[in-house]
Amino acid sequence: MVSLVILFALFGCTLGQYKPNVASSPEAAARILSQSQDGPNPDGxxxxxxxxxxxxxxxENGxxxxxxxxxxxxxxxxxxxDGTPIQLIYVADENGFQPQGAHLPTPPPIPDAILxxxxxxxxxxxxDDSQNPGLRSG
Structure with a gap:
C-alpha cells in the first residue's frame, strides 16, 4: 500500500512539472508604460x-x-x-453606449425609392391617417 502511495506521489510530481510547448502571445508579456487613476472623487x-x-x-473619464x-x-x-489598427472612441450616458470607429460595421445605404x-x-x-382610418389613435 505504501509503495502505491509513493508511486502516485511521484507520478503527481512529474505531471505537475509538465509544460506544453505553447508559444506565448506578445500580449502575455506586455509591460505597462504609463498608468493613471483619479477617483472616484467625492463628486462621483x-x-x-x-x-x-x-x-x-x-x-476613460466620467x-x-x-x-x-x-x-x-x-x-x-x-x-x-491581421495588422489593422483599431481605435474606438465612445460616449456612454442616458442614451446608451455610442461607439465610433472605422472598423465598426455600418448599415447599407437606404435605397432611393425608400428615401x-x-x-x-x-x-x-x-x-397617413386618411388612408388608414383603423390606425388612428384616439
Whole structure:
C-alpha cells in the first residue's frame, strides 16, 4: 500500500512539472508604460488611463449627470491580429453606449425609392391617417 502511495506521489510530481510547448502571445508579456487613476472623487467623477509597450492604450473619464446616471467618455487603441489598427472612441450616458470607429460595421445605404417615400410621408402627414382610418389613435 505504501509503495502505491509513493508511486502516485511521484507520478503527481512529474505531471505537475509538465509544460506544453505553447508559444506565448506578445500580449502575455506586455509591460505597462504609463498608468493613471483619479477617483472616484467625492463628486462621483473619475478618470483612468494606461498604455502598454505593445501599442495598447485606453482612457476613460466620467461624471455623474443625475442620481442614477453616469456620463462617461473614452477611447481605446490596439492593433488587430491581421495588422489593422483599431481605435474606438465612445460616449456612454442616458442614451446608451455610442461607439465610433472605422472598423465598426455600418448599415447599407437606404435605397432611393425608400428615401423618397420617407420624404413624401414627412411632407404630407395628413395623408397617413386618411388612408388608414383603423390606425388612428384616439
Amino acid at each position: 467623477s473619475y478618470a483612468w488611463s494606461y498604455e502598454t509597450d505593445n501599442g495598447i492604450s485606453a482612457r 461624471v455623474p449627470k443625475a442620481a442614477d446616471t453616469l456620463a462617461a467618455q473614452g477611447e481605446f487603441k490596439f492593433t488587430a491580429l 423618397k417615400s420617407l420624404e413624401y410621408n414627412a411632407q404630407h402627414p395628413e395623408e
